[in-house]
Amino acid sequence: MTGLEEYLEPYAMAKEQLPSAYSHLKNQFKSDQLPAGFTWNELDGLVEHRFEISQRMVEKRLELGAGVFQEVALFNEGRKTMDKIRGKFSQLDLFQDSRINNLNDSVHKLRTQAETFSWIAAGITALMVGLALFLLVHERKARTKLEWELLESNQRLEVKVSERTKDLSEAKARISEFALVQENAIEEERRRLAREVHDQIGQIFTAIKLIIGSVQENALPEGQYKVLQSALESGISSTRKITAELRPPLLDDLGLEAALDSYIGQFASSAGYQYEVEIKDVDKLTETQALTIFRITQEAISNIIKYARAANVVINGLAVDGFYEFKISDDGDGFEFDSRRPGALGLIAMQERANLLNGDCKIESRLTQGTTVTIHLPLATDV
Ligand SMILES: Nc1ncnc2c1ncn2[C@@H]1O[C@H](COP(=O)(O)OP(=O)(O)OP(=O)(O)O)[C@@H](O)[C@H]1O
Numbered sequence: 001m002t003g004l005e006e007y008l009e010p011y012a013m014a015k016e017q018l019p020s021a022y023s024h025l026k027n028q029f030k031s032d033q034l035p036a037g038f039t040w041n042e043l044d045g046l047v048e049h050r051f052e053i054s055q056r057m058v059e060k061r062l063e064l065g066a067g068v069f070q071e072v073a074l075f076n077e078g079r080k081t082m083d084k085i086r087g088k089f090s091q092l093d094l095f096q097d098s099r100i101n102n103l104n105d106s107v108h109k110l111r112t113q114a115e116t117f118s119w120i121a122a123g124i125t126a127l128m129v130g131l132a133l134f135l136l137v138h139e140r141k142a143r144t145k146l147e148w149e150l151l152e153s154n155q156r157l158e159v160k161v162s163e164r165t166k167d168l169s170e171a172k173a174r175i176s177e178f179a180l181v182q183e184n185a186i187e188e189e190r191r192r193l194a195r196e197v198h199d200q201i202g203q204i205f206t207a208i209k210l211i212i213g214s215v216q217e218n219a220l221p222e223g224q225y226k227v228l229q230s231a232l233e234s235g236i237s238s239t240r241k242i243t244a245e246l247r248p249p250l251l252d253d254l255g256l257e258a259a260l261d262s263y264i265g266q267f268a269s270s271a272g273y274q275y276e277v278e279i280k281d282v283d284k285l286t287e288t289q290a291l292t293i294f295r296i297t298q299e300a301i302s303n304i305i306k307y308a309r310a311a312n313v314v315i316n317g318l319a320v321d322g323f324y325e326f327k328i329s330d331d332g333d334g335f336e337f338d339s340r341r342p343g344a345l346g347l348i349a350m351q352e353r354a355n356l357l358n359g360d361c362k363i364e365s366r367l368t369q370g371t372t373v374t375i376h377l378p379l380a381t382d383v
């Protein structure tokens, strides 16, 4: 309005920058984010119209000079247009404000929801932790109870097992005792039979021999005297053999060493072996132990005669460390334990006899190397 060019600078700047600022503003609003009834066309028209008015005013100023102030209608129109533009912008402002408020509301709602949710989540978590703890404690209690029950049943089982073991060992002891009684009874019966055979049959043979001895040889038919005498001799020797088998008389009369020596000696020449018997500490053996050793030796010698083809048989016995150790060794063919004849009883019987007296009997054998039977019997003071 001064008429000076430099005062038109803001107008020129607005003219230059407004289109891009205006289009930038428009881009900020999407078509569905405009207030109801608002159109860009209308605002475009107003802005354009206001620019035309400004243009016209500048032109009028240049044309009329200070007389331009008489152009009231033009000023009024400019003001009205500007008011309308302001109205539109404040419509946009209000709309933006309300959008911002709405957004704030939704953010607030979301935040409230998030807070509520986090409380709920915390509550649920606490509940879950509580439940887990409860389950844990419950499980621990159940497990402890089970462990106790298991322990108790184990203890009951152990008591039962030890009771059964005790019963078993008692039964075993009773069986052993019974077997020993049986064995003693058998030995007693053998002794009685040996006596009977010796006293009855042996004496009859002896009496007949005496009678025949007093008879003249020619009192009998030719050759019969000799036949009768040899029959009598064989009867007497059979009687002796039977009594010796039933009850070795030397064992009772002269002791273990002499009895063994005599027993082994009687087969030596026919079986073809040399033999040696060295027995010590016999006085430490009970009568039953000596008899057991004799019976085991009988079976061992019987095996040597049957199978070993031995050149030497050595027997020795002595007391060692509370035990009586007795060995029967041969240098014969030997054998493999696994290839024993099925149903063979001799070796088993040897072991059982030793076991009956709480001892043991080991049989060691190697092919071509011979066989050794070793007996251990506990001495009376250590039983
Ligand atoms: N001293 C030995 N030398 C070689 N072989 C032996 C000897 N002693 C035992 N045997 C072997 O061991 C086997 C078992 O002997 P065991 O005395 O048990 O039975 P057996 O003599 O055959 O029969 P039995 O029951 O009449 O005694 C024998 O068949 C024999 O082969």
Ligand SMILES: [Mg+2]
Pocket: 299, 302, 303, 345, 346, 347
């Ligand atoms: Mg045998």
